[in-house]
Amino acid sequence: MPASLVQNESIVAIDVGAAVTRAVMFDVVEGQYRFVASGQAPSTAEAPFNDIGIGVREAIINLQNVMGTTLLGPQDNNLIAPSQPDGTGVDAVVATVSAGPTVKTVVVGLLSDVSVQSARRLAESTYSRIVETLDLSDHRKPDQQMDSIVRSRPDLVVLAGGTDGGASRSIQKMLEAVGLACYLMPMEKRPMVLYAGNQKLANDVQEMLGGHAGKLQISYNVRPSLDTEDLAPASYELASLVMKLRQRQIKGIEELNLWAAGNVLPTAYAGGRMIRFLSKLYESTRGLLSVNVGAAATSVAAGFAGELTLGVYPQFGLGENLAGILQYTEVEDILRWLQLDIAPNTLREYLFQKSLYPAAIPATVDEQAIMQAIARQALYLSVRTAQKDFPIGAHASRTGLMPPLDLILGGGGALSDGTSLGQSLLLLLDGIQPVGIMPVLLDQNNLLPLLGAASSRNQYLPVQVIESGAFIGLGTVVSVIASANYGDQVLRAKLTYSDGTETRAEVKFGGLEILPLPTGESAKLSLQPLRRADAGLGPGKSGTVTVTGGALGVIIDARGRPLQFPSDPVRRRELIKKWHYTVGG
Amino acid sequence: MLAPMLHVLPLTTIVRERLLPVAGKVNARVNQRVNPTDVIAEANFAREHVLLDVARTFGVSAIAADKMIKVNTGDRLTEGALVAEKSGVFARTIKAPRAGRVMVVGSGQVLMEVGDARIELRAGLPGMVTQVIPERGVVIRTAGTLVQGVWGNGRIDNGLMVRLLQKPDDILSADQLDVSLRGSVILGGHVRDADTLKAAAELPVRGLIISSLLSSLLVPAYQMRYPILVLDGFGTLPMNSAAFKLLTTNDKREATVNAEHFDRYSGNRPEVIIPLPISTEPDEPNTYQAFAVGQTVRMRRPPNAGMIGAISNLRPGLSLLPSGLRARAADVKLENGETVIVPLVNLEVVG
Numbered sequence: 001m002p003a004s005l006v007q008n009e010s011i012v013a014i015d016v017g018a019a020v021t022r023a024v025m026f027d028v029v030e031g032q033y034r035f036v037a038s039g040q041a042p043s044t045a046e047a048p049f050n051d052i053g054i055g056v057r058e059a060i061i062n063l064q065n066v067m068g069t070t071l072l073g074p075q076d077n078n079l080i081a082p083s084q085p086d087g088t089g090v091d092a093v094v095a096t097v098s099a100g101p102t103v104k105t106v107v108v109g110l111l112s113d114v115s116v117q118s119a120r121r122l123a124e125s126t127y128s129r130i131v132e133t134l135d136l137s138d139h140r141k142p143d144q145q146m147d148s149i150v151r152s153r154p155d156l157v158v159l160a161g162g163t164d165g166g167a168s169r170s171i172q173k174m175l176e177a178v179g180l181a182c183y184l185m186p187m188e189k190r191p192m193v194l195y196a197g198n199q200k201l202a203n204d205v206q207e208m209l210g211g212h213a214g215k216l217q218i219s220y221n222v223r224p225s226l227d228t229e230d231l232a233p234a235s236y237e238l239a240s241l242v243m244k245l246r247q248r249q250i251k252g253i254e255e256l257n258l259w260a261a262g263n264v265l266p267t268a269y270a271g272g273r274m275i276r277f278l279s280k281l282y283e284s285t286r287g288l289l290s291v292n293v294g295a296a297a298t299s300v301a302a303g304f305a306g307e308l309t310l311g312v313y314p315q316f317g318l319g320e321n322l323a324g325i326l327q328y329t330e331v332e333d334i335l336r337w338l339q340l341d342i343a344p345n346t347l348r349e350y351l352f353q354k355s356l357y358p359a360a361i362p363a364t365v366d367e368q369a370i371m372q373a374i375a376r377q378a379l380y381l382s383v384r385t386a387q388k389d390f391p392i393g394a395h396a397s398r399t400g401l402m403p404p405l406d407l408i409l410g411g412g413g414a415l416s417d418g419t420s421l422g423q424s425l426l427l428l429l430d431g432i433q434p435v436g437i438m439p440v441l442l443d444q445n446n447l448l449p450l451l452g453a454a455s456s457r458n459q460y461l462p463v464q465v466i467e468s469g470a471f472i473g474l475g476t477v478v479s480v481i482a483s484a485n486y487g488d489q490v491l492r493a494k495l496t497y498s499d500g501t502e503t504r505a506e507v508k509f510g511g512l513e514i515l516p517l518p519t520g521e522s523a524k525l526s527l528q529p530l531r532r533a534d535a536g537l538g539p540g541k542s543g544t545v546t547v548t549g550g551a552l553g554v555i556i557d558a559r560g561r562p563l564q565f566p567s568d569p570v571r572r573r574e575l576i577k578k579w580h581y582t583v584g585g
Numbered sequence: 586m587l588a589p590m591l592h593v594l595p596l597t598t599i600v601r602e603r604l605l606p607v608a609g610k611v612n613a614r615v616n617q618r619v620n621p622t623d624v625i626a627e628a629n630f631a632r633e634h635v636l637l638d639v640a641r642t643f644g645v646s647a648i649a650a651d652k653m654i655k656v657n658t659g660d661r662l663t664e665g666a667l668v669a670e671k672s673g674v675f676a677r678t679i680k681a682p683r684a685g686r687v688m689v690v691g692s693g694q695v696l697m698e699v700g701d702a703r704i705e706l707r708a709g710l711p712g713m714v715t716q717v718i719p720e721r722g723v724v725i726r727t728a729g730t731l732v733q734g735v736w737g738n739g740r741i742d743n744g745l746m747v748r749l750l751q752k753p754d755d756i757l758s759a760d761q762l763d764v765s766l767r768g769s770v771i772l773g774g775h776v777r778d779a780d781t782l783k784a785a786a787e788l789p790v791r792g793l794i795i796s797s798l799l800s801s802l803l804v805p806a807y808q809m810r811y812p813i814l815v816l817d818g819f820g821t822l823p824m825n826s827a828a829f830k831l832l833t834t835n836d837k838r839e840a841t842v843n844a845e846h847f848d849r850y851s852g853n854r855p856e857v858i859i860p861l862p863i864s865t866e867p868d869e870p871n872t873y874q875a876f877a878v879g880q881t882v883r884m885r886r887p888p889n890a891g892m893i894g895a896i897s898n899l900r901p902g903l904s905l906l907p908s909g910l911r912a913r914a915a916d917v918k919l920e921n922g923e924t925v926i927v928p929l930v931n932l933e934v935v936g
Contacts, residue, residue, distance in 0.1 A: 146634060
């Protein structure tokens with residue numbers, strides 16, 4: 001149905017996370033779509049419940065309680081749709097899902113630095129863990145490759161390779177290994193296969209794999225030519241294939257899909273779709289960065305001139321995979337974020353014990369500090385991993401630094417459950433370590449993916465909801481890059497408010513400064529760097545920019561890029577305490 | 586809100602599926618009484634496969650090669666058996682490189698499975714077979730004590746359970762494991778060194794039930810050939826009082842230690858089963874129930890991780906926790922008389 005005909009419908013958006021299920025109501029208020037309310041409940045994908053429907057209904061009941069309306073039928077406990085004249089029910093449902101085991105994925109391509117990289121990027125745009133990679137440089141015999149696939153027991157195979165009309169014999173060999181491996185697996189365990197290679201071979205692929213794969217999806221080529229990569233169409237097919245896999249794995253997805261008339265998407269895909277859309281809509285000249293630190297995964301979506309880079313990292317999720325982070329980082333790298341004096345072994349045991357109970361939440365101040373430190377490192381690792389796949393145009397001023405951004409948006413349990421907005425901001429600054437001048441927003445109700453899912457139902461809804469202030473503006477961040485010693489003055493800043501009053505700050509290297517500027521207000525910020533520091537205008541360059549306010553105001557982060565910590569642990573902990581104090585404790 | 590259950594039950598009916606990982610032959614039948622060591626199903630599976638590319642080897646088309654292949658799908662071949670033959674002036678043959686079975690023939694190729702391995706599935710617990718799942722295994726029903734844990738090294742065995750801990754926070758060390766414990770299931774406390782695991786292997790023991798394990802010992806724990814079941818978790822946690830009381834009162838009884846991996850999707854958990862004689866079959870335990878006042882609960886997270894208490898009040902709405910987070914919570918009266926506020930998501934009902 002065209003959007004114009006359905007623009008006044010109320011929509012319940014449901015997100016089934018690994019730990020929490022949320023139900024959110026979007027409705028038209030004074031002619032504009034608004035985020036109305038949300039309800040949440042623990043997710044029930046895992047045993048002993050094994051049915052997401054239980055958590056979904058509980059979240060909807062909590063939403064009903066908040067709104068004082070009835071959405072579920074009293075007799076059958078089913079959603080009342082469409083909305084009734086008596087005010088009960090809802091017109092439409094959309095949904096996103098991140099719950100479920102990590103998708104074990106085999107990546108197959110021809111050239112290890114061309115099609116294999118595209119297939120890997122495609123696989124990493126969903127909740128997958130790559131368990132095996134096959135390419136032309138693999139010197140194993142075909143039967144060894146086949147056995148390796150069988151042993152890895154994949155849920156998904158992503159096949160790419162060959163430009164359109166290009167190489168075909170080599171791909172056919174790969175298809176043979178994949179086809180035979182599928183044939184050798186029990187029927188109910190055969191993997192889903194996504195083919196996104198040379199389109200000329202589509203019929204051969206159908207013939208060789210159609211009868212053996214759990215489900216075969218043929219998509220557009222991710223590498224139509226050697227120097228072109230186009231992941232978007234294949235990403236959509238992959239998202240749809242992952243939802244089919246989830247239907248096979250998790251009870252209740254099928255019912256949710258019926259409620260949503262097929263509008264159920266992987267959470268990260270839906271969030272990425274919104275970032276691509278916003279990047280185009282706001283004609284972002286630099287980039288938009290969205291991060292989501294959740295139990296299922298940490299995901300990073302970056303939009304540069306309408307081009308999306310989406311990385312989903314279950315290995316950096318804060319749920320059941322928590323202990324797995326130690327395969328990618330040292331305990332000391334997590335400890336560096338902590339203001340507490342904790343032995344490395346204590347933290348190691350903490351990670352293993354917490355991964356037994358992914359849905360549990362920190363009850364003490366110390367445990368909250370530990371979880372926030374882990375979240376910082378998970379975000380830091382995720383952003384650095386995703387950055388490798390940013391488009392060539394997204395230049396960083398120096399190796400190892402982030403490219404300049406127009407906006408940062410944070411979401412996910414670790415950020416939205418933060419005890420204060422200042423803590424959430426500091427987590428984002430520590431994990432991302434942005435450079436330049438940019439506003440930072442917090443998606444406290446984790447709406448972004450739900451807006452992405454709703455956009456296929458109603459194109460006006462996401463824009464209207466965002467413009468109604470659904471995200472919390474934390475403030476404008478100015479990051480200062482300097483070669484200086486701790487305590488050296490690196491910047492003079494002056495904030496001139498609309499009424500002509502001024503606030504000044506002498507910013508020292510290693511510190512954080514906050515200049516108050518309330519939400520909804522803008523002001524002129526004059527920056528005068530010292531010692532050739534770069535405050536976002538270029539090394540040593542002074543200037544005045546217009547900045548917008550937020551819950552914290554204007555935050556000048558002169559802690560250096562990359563962030564440096566004192567080697568003395570006592571001094572480091574004192575410094576971290578000071579940073580926390582500066583953002584509000 | 587619904588609560589997950591941790592089963593620590595003195596007497597209950599236990600129903601467990603015992604399944605082969607691959608299709609095979611089921612030896613047991615419905616209503617058969619089985620002992621833990623009885624082989625109830627077995628299967629052969631191929632460790633490897635060999636692909637013989639006849640067309641490529643002979644340099645002919647796939648259609649021509651198919652005509653030269655002398656074996657059929659399902660044939661069992663000995664090493665060196667003829668697989669394909671090209672006649673003519675330059676006659677050539679392809680022989681089976683190893684003994685095995687032909688899986689599929691076609692497109693000028695022969696796929697063989699080789700390196701047969703045999704799996705024997707033991708009952709694991711004593712009881713009655715109530716259902717046969719064709720080619721996969723059985724469902725066994727028994728009655729007895731059931732204590733669930735949080736981690737297992739994937740092995741299963743049974744034997745006489747011998748108590749080696751006096752207090753819930755005792756440490757199990759290698760010097761406690763003497764030859765008189767050979768063939769026993771050891772009930773110990775916290776394990777903090779690999780020597781203890783090795784000493785148990787050298788006896789050998791039939792199983793180790795412990796309160797907690799250092800995470801650095803996970804690799805050696807996986808390598809042990811006897812089951813290791815961790816009841817409370819990683820680090821230096823004492824045994825929860827419910828499991829401690831129940832297991833220590835069952836000293837010198839036959840116990841089955843099923844240290845299977847905790848699978849959060851299937852719900853399979855590592856557990857100890859102590860079969861008991863019954864006159865009337867007790868009820869099967871619930872897998873979940875709604876939180877309610879009076880329930881015995883175990884705290885999953887600090888500050889009272891592993892402690893047992895009873896819900897004295899379910900707080901309305903959201904409660905502010907010391908961490909600064911807000912969540913649905915309960916007042917829980919601990920065994921030491923202290924009452925604490927605990928978020929519901931950090932609790933599991935014991936029963």
